[in-house]
Amino acid sequence: MVTAVDAAAVVKPVAPQRGGLWRYILIRLVLIIPTVFILVTVVFLLMRVTGDPITAALGGKLPTDQLAERIHEAGYDRPLIVQYAEYIGGVFRGDFGNTITDGRPVVTILLQYGSATLELALYALIVAFVLGIPLGLLAAYRRDRWQDAALRIAAILGYATPIFFLGMVLKLIFSVGLGVLPASGRAGTRTELALQSLDGQTGIYLIDAIRLGRADAVGDVLWHAVLPALALGILTAGIFLRLVRTNVIGTLGSQYVTSARARGVGEYRLVTKHAYRPALIPIVTVIGLQIAVLLSGAVLTETTFEWKGIGFMLSEYLKARDFVAVQGIVVMIAVVVAVTNFIVDVVAALIDPRVRY
Amino acid sequence: MSLVHIRRGRVGLAVAALAGTAVLLAACSGGGGGESTGSGAGGDLIVGTTDKITFIDPAGSYDNGSFAVMNQVYPFLFNSQYGTADVTPDIAESGEFTSPTEFTVKLKDGLTFANGHKLTSSDVKFSFDRQLKIADPNGPSSLLGNLASVEAPDDTTVVFTLKNGNDQTWEQILSSPAGPIVDEEVFSPDALTSDDDIVAGNAFGGQYVIDSYKINELISYKPNPDYKGALGAAENSSVTVKYYADSSNLKLDVAGGNIDVAFRSLSATDVDDLSKNDAVKVVDGPGGEIRYIVFNFDTMPFGAATSEADPAKSLAVRQAMADLVDRQALSEDVYKGTYTPLYSYVPQGLTGATEPLKELYGDGAGAPDLDKAKATLEAAGVSTPVTLNLQYNGDHYGPSSGDEYAAVKSQLEEGGLFTVNLAQTEWVQYSKDRTADVYPMYQLGWFPDYSDADNYLTPFFTADNFLVNHYDNSAVQELITAQASETDAAARQSDIEQIQELVAKDLSTLPLLQGTQVAVVGKDVDGAVLDGSFKFRYAPLHK
Numbered sequence: 001m002v003t004a005v006d007a008a009a010v011v012k013p014v015a016p017q018r019g020g021l022w023r024y025i026l027i028r029l030v031l032i033i034p035t036v037f038i039l040v041t042v043v044f045l046l047m048r049v050t051g052d053p054i055t056a057a058l059g060g061k062l063p064t065d066q067l068a069e070r071i072h073e074a075g076y077d078r079p080l081i082v083q084y085a086e087y088i089g090g091v092f093r094g095d096f097g098n099t100i101t102d103g104r105p106v107v108t109i110l111l112q113y114g115s116a117t118l119e120l121a122l123y124a125l126i127v128a129f130v131l132g133i134p135l136g137l138l139a140a141y142r143r144d145r146w147q148d149a150a151l152r153i154a155a156i157l158g159y160a161t162p163i164f165f166l167g168m169v170l171k172l173i174f175s176v177g178l179g180v181l182p183a184s185g186r187a188g189t190r191t192e193l194a195l196q197s198l199d200g201q202t203g204i205y206l207i208d209a210i211r212l213g214r215a216d217a218v219g220d221v222l223w224h225a226v227l228p229a230l231a232l233g234i235l236t237a238g239i240f241l242r243l244v245r246t247n248v249i250g251t252l253g254s255q256y257v258t259s260a261r262a263r264g265v266g267e268y269r270l271v272t273k274h275a276y277r278p279a280l281i282p283i284v285t286v287i288g289l290q291i292a293v294l295l296s297g298a299v300l301t302e303t304t305f306e307w308k309g310i311g312f313m314l315s316e317y318l319k320a321r322d323f324v325a326v327q328g329i330v331v332m333i334a335v336v337v338a339v340t341n342f343i344v345d346v347v348a349a350l351i352d353p354r355v356r357y
Numbered sequence: 358m359s360l361v362h363i364r365r366g367r368v369g370l371a372v373a374a375l376a377g378t379a380v381l382l383a384a385c386s387g388g389g390g391g392e393s394t395g396s397g398a399g400g401d402l403i404v405g406t407t408d409k410i411t412f413i414d415p416a417g418s419y420d421n422g423s424f425a426v427m428n429q430v431y432p433f434l435f436n437s438q439y440g441t442a443d444v445t446p447d448i449a450e451s452g453e454f455t456s457p458t459e460f461t462v463k464l465k466d467g468l469t470f471a472n473g474h475k476l477t478s479s480d481v482k483f484s485f486d487r488q489l490k491i492a493d494p495n496g497p498s499s500l501l502g503n504l505a506s507v508e509a510p511d512d513t514t515v516v517f518t519l520k521n522g523n524d525q526t527w528e529q530i531l532s533s534p535a536g537p538i539v540d541e542e543v544f545s546p547d548a549l550t551s552d553d554d555i556v557a558g559n560a561f562g563g564q565y566v567i568d569s570y571k572i573n574e575l576i577s578y579k580p581n582p583d584y585k586g587a588l589g590a591a592e593n594s595s596v597t598v599k600y601y602a603d604s605s606n607l608k609l610d611v612a613g614g615n616i617d618v619a620f621r622s623l624s625a626t627d628v629d630d631l632s633k634n635d636a637v638k639v640v641d642g643p644g645g646e647i648r649y650i651v652f653n654f655d656t657m658p659f660g661a662a663t664s665e666a667d668p669a670k671s672l673a674v675r676q677a678m679a680d681l682v683d684r685q686a687l688s689e690d691v692y693k694g695t696y697t698p699l700y701s702y703v704p705q706g707l708t709g710a711t712e713p714l715k716e717l718y719g720d721g722a723g724a725p726d727l728d729k730a731k732a733t734l735e736a737a738g739v740s741t742p743v744t745l746n747l748q749y750n751g752d753h754y755g756p757s758s759g760d761e762y763a764a765v766k767s768q769l770e771e772g773g774l775f776t777v778n779l780a781q782t783e784w785v786q787y788s789k790d791r792t793a794d795v796y797p798m799y800q801l802g803w804f805p806d807y808s809d810a811d812n813y814l815t816p817f818f819t820a821d822n823f824l825v826n827h828y829d830n831s832a833v834q835e836l837i838t839a840q841a842s843e844t845d846a847a848a849r850q851s852d853i854e855q856i857q858e859l860v861a862k863d864l865s866t867l868p869l870l871q872g873t874q875v876a877v878v879g880k881d882v883d884g885a886v887l888d889g890s891f892k893f894r895y896a897p898l899h900k
């Protein structure tokens with residue numbers, strides 16, 4: 001069966017129209033603003049459903065008069081529309097307020113922990129590519145045989161298994177059972193200390209470890225990334241596998257592949273040299289969608305492996321009912337997803353001009 | 358070779374190189390990031406904890422995680438020596454009441470902070486004044502309720518003027534979260550100072566300085582050579598504290614030798630499991646936390662505000678409950694020994710602690726006694742079964758609260774004297790409801806502000822106690838007031854013991870369990886001291 005995505009992959013691109021491309025980019029760019037605006041509004045309202053954030057975080061911990069004082073100081077006793085206007089104004093100025101539980105600027109938290117999540121997402125994407133694409137090609141090459149069936153089942157299991165469950169299973173096997181991989185953290189304590197002493201840290205441990213110039217630190221960082229990257233990457237790998245397989249099979253039915261086959265080109269060469277490149281194009285679009293999946297999955301993976309990134313912090317602040325922090329983090333994730341999708345749309349439009357209309 | 362082939366070849370080469378490098382480097386890392394510990398006097402140690410820091414400014418936090426940092430890096434006028442709950446002068450030379458309302462402290466000569474600033478009485482006055490001025494809702498300023506003013510007549514003399522004279526808890530308060538002495542040249546007098554500014558200012562005068570700081574992730578401590586207090590120098594070269602979110606990860610790391618010490622808070626089952634592990638040692642000591650049931654004297658069965666109000670019957674219900682609870686079973690079955698049975702209001706390990714409930718209720722030796730409970734209810738004319746509405750909270754006192762109260766319910770229902778309706782409420786609502794007479798009897802826990810029996814009596818058994826459970830016994834009230842200002846230690850201890858006896862007869866609350874402090878250390882680690890001060894000091898740890 002050839003899907004719409006497969007068809008997009010196999011149809012030859014038409015000549016791009018410059019004016020159409022710019023118009024498309026402009027429209028997509030303009031659409032981001034209401035999208036983000038709606039997201040911020042929805043998140044703001046959801047965070048107020050259970051009352052003001054001060055009561056949510058500190059209710060029961062402070063005497064009633066002190067609680068009221070804090071609520072007044074923070075302005076949560078004012079009309080909702082006034083609070084909303086202030087919040088929106090703050091967001092546009094890049095000010096997401098201060099957390100309630102530890103008083104830190106939310107922006108600082110976003111900057112400090114965002115790099116850790118970015119690093120994990122990149123590792124997961126590498127896992128997805130390294131596992132998904134070759135196995136997708138293999139499944140296409142061995143289509144309708146037992147290898148294909150096994151890989152398809154594995155792919156379904158990969159993306160159907162809840163991330164936290166997969167993380168726990170990996171941890172139980174490799175950390176608790178076999179004791180060969182670390183169960184938590186982004187690096188060993190001494191490596192973290194060394195990284196902490198580095199001037200101008202990027203927060204991406206692999207880069208910082210390379211800058212540190214110590215092979216053991218780089219190795220330690222990569223070693224700690226294995227399980228979280230697998231837990232998060234296997235889901236996307238399953239999707240990539242299915243996508244590559246379907247598209248390669250579709251491409252194998254196209255005219256130019258048939259011509260190549262008629263010239264006596266072997267099936268293996270057809271798959272690896274003629275069919276896989278066009279089959280990779282839809283993955284660009286899927287990566288955009290997967291960014292949202294990876295970021296939401298990061299909350300569970302980071303929590304399971306104590307990978308101290310944005311997802312981990314979101315979970316911690318949720319537990320503490322610090323809805324100011326939660327609000328800031330969720331808005332940031334929403335903005336990242338919206339912007340990523342914009343970039344993916346533009347890239348997809350560059351690759352395939354038909355998507356502009 | 359086509360351009361496509363060249364590109365693909367390069368990409369393939371890069372991926373292969375990256376993968377190869379990763380494998381090689383992972384191999385270089387020693388097969389999994391295992392920790393190599395440094396050497397030096399006493400060694401470099403890594404401590405793991407699940408505690409969390411709010412602020413390291415003493416005016417801005419009042420929680421275990423933040424206080425654990427303060428205990429290592431700030432100097433205190435008074436402190437407890439290792440192994441005891443009682444306090445003695447630390448950076449002070451002496452301290453005593455020079456009049457009923459004046460407590461005069463003489464500082465040791467030549468004190469300095471690690472940054473070179475002199476530590477004088479002016480810093481001490483500054484530290485207490487700013488606590489009162491900032492009065493942060495998350496801070497410990499409420500502990501200084503009896504402080505009227507502080508004066509610094511010369512560089513080494515501090516005079517605290519108190520509102521109520523002869524306050525026998527004052528030395529303890531000086532060692533409490535309200536007592537760290539801070540550098541007036543670094544800290545703001547009227548606002549919280551950020552952690553980064555404190556660390557950058559090296560404003561430390563305790564046993565350690567902070568070498569590097571990443572909140573709730575990693576803190577590295579180095580011994581402070583300028584510390585001249587009574588606790589002495591650190592016996593290790595450095596301590597790094599790693600913060601965990603999940604106690605199971607803490608357990609895995611201590612069991613695997615990735616950290617040297619795990620302190621707060623391993624689950625009961627993890628401690629039980631680790632106690633069978635030859636690679637580690639389990640160290641325990643008395644804990645300050647207590648867990649108990651509060652009785653609302655108005656709304657409990659036969660309570661003063663009920664339609665069937667009868668003080669004698671109400672007391673009989675409380676007594677029968679005390680006869681039936683099996684603390685040992687709670688301790689062993691639910692908490693695997695990480696909590697121990699509590700037969701009084703002041704936990705064991707503190708001066709003045711007794712165990713009156715052991716003799717008064719149950720079989721007289723601490724075990725339950727159904728016949729005695731039955732007889733108590735019959736003597737008071739109480740028809741059985743009595744319906745008890747017992748409330749507990751599942752999200753504030755740890756995940757085992759559900760098991761604990763399920764066990765309490767079955768213990769009370771054993772023999773058919775009581776029917777227990779067990780209900781749970783989320784903490785925020787729970788906190789509001791418990792003081793609004795909503796719950797006839799309910800679960801609470803307590804962790805002390807300072808290690809003195811008073812902190813387990815005054816908040817609970819005065820007429821305007823924080824339980825708001827309508828308990829009012831004038832004899833108890835008088836004794837509580839008397840012990841607070843009794844200068845004779847023996848007489849004060851006698852007062853404290855009498856209070857426990859009287860309250861045990863009234864049963865304003867039903868004590869169940871006392872927490873145990875537990876640290877798990879590597880086989881090569883010594884010096885872990887867990888005592889009645891409830892302060893875990895890193896300085897005596899060594900390999």
